[in-house]
Amino acid sequence: MCGIVALIQASGSETSVATELHESLYFLQHRGQDACGIATCASGGKIYQCKGNGLASKVFRDDGSRVADLPGYMGIGHLRYPTAGTSANAEAQPFYVNSPYGICFAHNGNLINAQKLKQFLDFEAHRHINTESDSELMLNILANELNETGKARVNVQDIVGAIERMYHRCVGGWACTAMLAGYGLIGFRDSFGIRPLIMGSRPSETGEGTDYMMASESVALKQLGFGNFRDILPGEAVIIPKGGAPYFAQIEEQKRYAPDIFEFCYFARPDSIIDGISVNQSRENMGTRLAKKIRATIGEERVKEIDIIIPIPETSNTSAPCVAAVLKRPYYQGFIKNRYVFRTFIMPGQKARQKGVKRKLNAMDEKFAGKNVLLIDDSIVRGTTSREIVGMARDAGAKKVYFASCAPPITHAHIYGIDLASPTELIAHDHGQNRAIEEIAKHVGADEIIFQDLEDLKGACSDAVVTKTAPVTARDFEVGVFCGKYVTPVDAEYFKHLEEVRGETRKMKVLEKAREAVANGSANNEELEIAAHGVKGLESNDAVASSLNDLKSDSATPYTNGNARKRGRSAAEESLPKQRMDISIHNLGDYPGS
Numbered sequence: 063m064c065g066i067v068a069l070i071q072a073s074g075s076e077t078s079v080a081t082e083l084h085e086s087l088y089f090l091q092h093r094g095q096d097a098c099g100i101a102t103c104a105s106g107g108k109i110y111q112c113k114g115n116g117l118a119s120k121v122f123r124d125d126g127s128r129v130a131d132l133p134g135y136m137g138i139g140h141l142r143y144p145t146a147g148t149s150a151n152a153e154a155q156p157f158y159v160n161s162p163y164g165i166c167f168a169h170n171g172n173l174i175n176a177q178k179l180k181q182f183l184d185f186e187a188h189r190h191i192n193t194e195s196d197s198e199l200m201l202n203i204l205a206n207e208l209n210e211t212g213k214a215r216v217n218v219q220d221i222v223g224a225i226e227r228m229y230h231r232c233v234g235g236w237a238c239t240a241m242l243a244g245y246g247l248i249g250f251r252d253s254f255g256i257r258p259l260i261m262g263s264r265p266s267e268t269g270e271g272t273d274y275m276m277a278s279e280s281v282a283l284k285q286l287g288f289g290n291f292r293d294i295l296p297g298e299a300v301i302i303p304k305g306g307a308p309y310f311a312q313i314e315e316q317k318r319y320a321p322d323i324f325e326f327c328y329f330a331r332p333d334s335i336i337d338g339i340s341v342n343q344s345r346e347n348m349g350t351r352l353a354k355k356i357r358a359t360i361g362e363e364r365v366k367e368i369d370i371i372i373p374i375p376e377t378s379n380t381s382a383p384c385v386a387a388v389l390k391r392p393y394y395q396g397f398i399k400n401r402y403v404f405r406t407f408i409m410p411g412q413k414a415r416q417k418g419v420k421r422k423l424n425a426m427d428e429k430f431a432g433k434n435v436l437l438i439d440d441s442i443v444r445g446t447t448s449r450e451i452v453g454m455a456r457d458a459g460a461k462k463v464y465f466a467s468c469a470p471p472i473t474h475a476h477i478y479g480i481d482l483a484s485p486t487e488l489i490a491h492d493h494g495q496n497r498a499i500e501e502i503a504k505h506v507g508a509d510e511i512i513f514q515d516l517e518d519l520k521g522a523c524s525d526a527v528v529t530k531t532a533p534v535t536a537r538d539f540e541v542g543v544f545c546g547k548y549v550t551p552v553d554a555e556y557f558k559h560l561e562e563v564r565g566e567t568r569k570m571k572v573l574e575k576a577r578e579a580v581a582n583g584s585a586n587n588e589e590l591e592i593a594a595h596g597v598k599g600l601e602s603n604d605a606v607a608s609s610l611n612d613l614k615s616d617s618a619t620p621y622t623n624g625n626a627r628k629r630g631r632s633a634a635e636e637s638l639p640k641q642r643m644d645i646s647i648h649n650l651g652d653y654p655g656s
Contacts, residue, residue, distance in 0.1 A: 063093060063094075063143060063170060063171075063257075063322075063324075063329060063479040063480050064093055064094045064140060064141055064142050064143055064155075064168075064169070064170040064278075064479070065087070065090035065091075065092075065093030065094050065140070065141035065170065065277075065278045065279075065282075066138070066139070066140055066141075066168040066169070066170050066237065066238070066239050066259070066276075066277070066278050067083055067086045067087070067090065067138065067139040067140075067168075067239070067275070067276065067277045067278070067282060068136075068137070068138040068139070068168070068239035068241065068247050068249060068275065068276045068277075069082055069083055069086075069136065069137060069138075069247075069273070069274070069275045069276075070135065070136035070246060070247045070273065070274050070275075070302050070304065071135045071136065071266065071273045072266035072268070072270060072271025072272055072273055072305065073135065073266055073267075073268050073270065073271065079102055079134050079135055079136055079137045080100055080102050080110075080129045080132035080133070080134065080137060081126075081129055082286055083100050083102075083137050083138075083139045084100060084118065084122055084126055084129045084139075085285075085286065086139065086275075086277060086282040086285075086286060087100075087118040087139055087141060088118055089279075089281050089282040089285050089331075090141055090277065090278060090279060090281075090282050091117065091118060091141060092329075092331060093141050093143070093170075093278060093279075093329070094140075094141030094142045094143045095117055095141075095143065096115065096116075096142045096143050097113065097114060097115045097116065097121075097141075097142040097151070097153070097154035097155075098113065098114075098116070098117070098118050098121050098139070098140060098141045098142065098154065099111065099112060099113020099114070099121065099139065099140055099154050099155055099156055100112055100113070100122075100129075100132055100137055100138070100139045100140075100156075101113075101132075101137055101138055101139075101156040101158065101166040101241065102132045102133065102134030102136065102137035103134045103135070103136050103137065103166075103241055103243055103244065104133040104134040104135070105135075106244070107164060107243040107244030108134075108243075109158065109164060109166060109241075109243055110131065110132045110133060110134060111132070111156065111158065111166070112128050112129075112131065112132060113140075113151070113154040113155065113156065114151045114154055115151055115154060118141075135304075136241060136246065136247055136304070137241065138156050138166055138167075138168045138239045138240070138241050138247070139156070139168065140154075140155035140156050140168040140169075142154060142155060152192070152193055153193045153194070153195050155167070155168050155169065155195075155197060156168045156241075157169075157195070157197055157198050157201045159201060159202060159205045161205065161209065162205060162208050162209045163208065163215075163216065163242050163243060163245065164242065164243030164244075165201065165204065165205055165208070165240055165241070165242055165243070166240065166241040166243075167197065167200070167201035167204070167238065167239075167240045167241075168197075168238065168239045168240070169196075169197035169200055169201075169236060169237075169238045170236065170237045170238070170257050170259075170278060170479065171234060171235045171236030171237060171238075171252065171256065171257045171478060171479045172196065172234050172235060172236070172477060172478050172479045173196040173199065173200060173232055173233065173234040173236070174233050174234045174477055174550070174552060174553075174556050175232070175233040175234070175556075176196040176199055177559070179196070179199045179200075179203060179231060179232065180199060182203075182231065183199065183202050183203070183206070187202070187203075187206040189202045189205070189206060196234075200228070200232060200236070200238070201240075203228045203231055203232060204224060204225070204228050204240065207223075207224035207225075207227040207228050208220070208221070208224040210224070210227075211223075211224070216242075216245070218301050218303070218309050218311075221242075221248060221301055222299065222301070222311045222313070225248075225250055225299050225311075225313050226313050226314070229253070229297075229313050229314050233550060233551075234252065234477075234478065234550065235252050235254060235256030235257050235322070235478035235479065235540070235549075235550070236251070236252045236256075236257055237249075237250075237251045237252070237257035237258060237259035237278065237294070238250055238251075238259075239259075239276055244304070245303060245304060246301065246302050246303040246304045246306070247274070247276070247301075247302045248299065248300070248301050248302075249261065249276045249294055249299065249300045249302075250294065250298065250299035250300070250313060251294045251295065251296060251297070251298060251299075252296065252297070253296050253297035253313075253314040253315065253316060253317045254296055254317055254318050254319075254320050254540070254549045254550060255295065255296030255297075255316070255318070255319045255320055255321055255337065256320060256321060256322050256478050256540050256549065257278075257321075257322065257478070257479065258278050258279065258293075258321060258325060258330075258336045258337065259276060259277075259278065259293070259294040260276065260277060260278075260279070260280050260283065260291055260292065260293050260294065260335075260336070261274065261275065261276045261283075261291070261292050261293075261294060261300060261308070262274070262275050262276075262277075262280075262283035262284075262288030262289055262290055262291050262292070263275075263288060263289070263290045264286075264287050264288045264289060271305065272307075273288075274302050274308060275288050276294070276300075279330055279331060279334035279336060280334050280335045280336070281331050281333050281334045291335070291529070293336075293337050293338065295312075295316065295319075296316040296317070296318070296319050296320075297312060297313050297314035297315060297316050297317070298310060298311070298312055298313065299311050299313050317549075318538050318549055319337070319537045319538065320537075320538045320539055320540045320549045321336060321337050321339075321539060321540065322478060322479075322480075322539070322540045323519060323520065323523060323539040323540060323541050324476070324480060324543070325341070326339065326341055326344040326345070326522075326523045326526075327344075327345070327348060327377075327440055327441060327468055327469045327519065328377055328440045328441055328469070329480075332345060332380050335528060335529060338527050338528065338529040338530065339523055339524075339526045339527055339528070340526045340527075340528045341526075342380055343525075343526035343528060344522050344523045344525075344526035345377070345378075345380035345381045345468070345522075346380055346381065346384045346526075347384075347521070347522035347523070347525050347526055348381045348384075348468040348514065348518075348519065348522040349380070349381030349382060349383065349384030349385045349388075349438070349468065350384045350385075350387075350388055350522075351514065351515075351518040351519075351521065351522050352381065352385055352438070352466055352467075352468055352512070352514050352518070353384065353385040353386075353387075353388035353389050354388065355466075355512055355513075355514060355515060355518065356385065356389065356436070356464075356466055356512050357388075357389065359510075359512050360464070360510060360512070365389050365391070367434050367462075368389070368391045368434050368435075368436045368464065369391075369392070369433035369434045369435065370391070370392050370393075370394055370396065370429060370430075370433050370434075370435055370436070371385055371386040371389070371391050371392065371393045371394075371435075371436045371438065372393075372394060372395070372396035372397065372429065372435055372436070372437055372438070372455075373395070373397075373437075373438050373439075374397060374423075374437055374438065374439040374440075374451055375395075375397055375399040375423065376399065377439075377440040378438045378439050378440050378468060379395075381438055381440070381468050382438040385436070385438055385466070389436075391436070394429050395429075396425060396426055396429035396430060396435070396455075396458075397423045397424065397425055397426070397451075397454075398423070398424045398426060399422060399423055400421060400422055400423075400424070419447055419450040419451065419454075420450070420454070423451070423454065425454045425455060425457070425458040426458070427458045427459055429458070430455050430458035430459050430460040431458060431459030431460075432459055432461060433459075433460055433461060434460070434461055434462040434464070435455055435460045435462065435463050435464065436464040436465075436466060437451065437452070437455065437463065437464065437465050437466070437508075438466050438468070439451075439465070439466070439467055439468070440467070440468050440469060441467055441468065441469035441472065442465075442467050442469075442471070442472070442489060442490070442502070442506070442511075442513075443472055443488060443489070444487055444488060444489055445489035445502065445505050445506050448465065448489075448506040448508075449505065449506045449507055452465060452506050452507040452508050453507060456507070462509045463507070463508050463509055464508060464509055464510050464511075464512070465503070465506060465508040465510070465511045465512070466511070466512040466513075467511070467512070467513045467514060468514050468519070469513070469514055469519060469544070470513050470514055470515060470516045470519060470544045471489075471490030471497075471499075471502070471513050471544070472488050472489075472490055472491075472543050472544060473485065473488060473490045473491045473543070473544065473545070473546065474488075474491075474542055474543050474544070474545070474546040475543070475557065475560060476542070476543045477542065477548060477552060477556070477560070478540065484560075484561055489502055489505060489506075490502060499511055499513065516541060516544050516545065519541075519544075520538075520539050520541065523539060524537070569597040572592060572597050573592060573593070573596060573597050575589070576588075576589040576590075576592035576593040577593050579593075580593045
């Protein structure tokens with residue numbers, strides 16, 4: 063799952079668009095910490111771009127000095143999470159194609175028919191794909207359909223027709239922004255509304271005309287002074303020509319209105335409103351409903367034995383006080399977070415992640431010593447982080463540790479942009495069957511574990527609607543990870559392909575990590591072996607198998623944005639360069655120190 067932004071200013075002479083896009087990336091940095099980029103368009107249709115691996119502060123420098131090299135009155139930006147593709151700069155977004163018209167593209171989501179699209183582009187459209195990202199596939203599908211117009215210049219109806227034809231080919235969940243050189247901006251969303259996209263407007267600084275902006279979350283719009291928020295609806299597109307008003311078109315009929323529920327229970331900022339739903343209010347509702355489930359599960363007598371309720375920072379900080387209020391038990395912050403350590407779920411290996419948990423969180427002994435503690439978290443995926451945290455609570459002196467999750471047990475793969483790992487890696491999944499709650503509690507070391515019911519989770523979000531949205535055919539949520547019922551049809555072969563992708567990507571990342579350790583002079587014997595001989599030749603070694611397992615992380619790690627691929631890499635391909643320049647457009651991010 064990623065973050066996308068787009069902004070067009072009313073005055074073609076304004077050159078501050080990159081400054082504002084750059085600022086917006088920081089408001090959405092939680093959506094992607096692997097790579098980021100901005101592309102702008104200036105007079106004469108000239109496109110300028112800066113993108114690369116790392117946080118916005120790295121790619122654009124701490125002082126934002128690279129932004130000065132991005133003139134223009136309109137632009138788009140992107141934040142990428144670690145994915146199942148490579149980590150090369152070449153896969154950082156926005157993507158660009160020069161034909162037709164010069165198109166820049168930013169994508170949040172995942173295509174589940176990527177292989178079919180790749181064959182079409184190769185054998186019928188004759189368009190070259192240079193990366194393994196399905197974002198590049200979608201861009202080229204759009205470019206091919208625009209090219210079918212045969213026109214030197216396109217109009218709104220031409221663009222609408224091209225998007226319609228693209229929708230007929232693509233299957234999955236997405237929210238996208240695009241920029242046509244010298245023409246304007248485009249935004250569109252899949253017909254199920256799985257991935258979010260919201261638009262706002264404000265008066266131009268010159269007092270003439272209106273500026274328009276799109277983003278994954280409302281917080282980015284609000285912080286830059288935009289109002290009049292409007293969600294791009296499922297199956298809808300908006301086209302904003304230079305100097306013109308937005309044109310809305312229903313590309314496909316709304317099949318369902320089913321935003322990914324993980325946005326609310328885990329991913330989005332609490333101060334955002336998505337599809338008319340307050341993220342903060344939804345999490346408060348989750349806490350209220352979870353408290354009732356806790357009381358029903360452990361009984362009133364054991365509830366009274368709970369001495370303290372403690373959230374696991376930060377997502378559950380909103381839910382935990384509501385749990386405490388309903389149960390009438392004391393609430394305190396028992397873990398102090400070090401904000402200068404990367405999130406553990408984006409770390410490349412389990413050993414690094416486990417060390418990262420202790421670097422990230424510190425348990426205050428006085429809050430745990432001699433107490434019965436109830437810990438509240440947003441979700442439990444693999445259980446490894448949960449086990450570490452329960453261990454920290456016990457080391458701090460807790461007598462009993464109860465653990466409650468605001469989300470139900472996660473039993474199935476996520477296929478729309480978050481890598482929740484293979485089903486067999488999920489703690490609630492056991493060889494095709496759902497693992498008993500008692501087994502999960504034993505695995506994480508808790509005295510008892512309580513999960514939110516799925517209907518309560520959905521109800522918590524439905525009851526958090528704070529703004530009116532346009533009429534929809536049916537409001538629902540994408541909850542396939544909890545029950546295996548996805549909102550889009552999914553071919554069984556896709557899950558097999560997904561496993562192949564994950565397996566090969568894990569090997570690739572182990573190899574990259576080993577090479578980095580060698581280059582830094584910090585490699586252990588295992589890393590030296592992997593760097594010298596590759597992962598493939600050592601797979602039978604238990605230590606290396608452990609290293610492959612180390613790549614699993616506990617929290618929700620985005621899968622694609624997208625990088626769906628069928629790799630089937632040979633031994634020779636394992637030595638492909640880790641860093642590849644983006645050949646499509648001059649990219650400042652490709653040149654360290656530039």
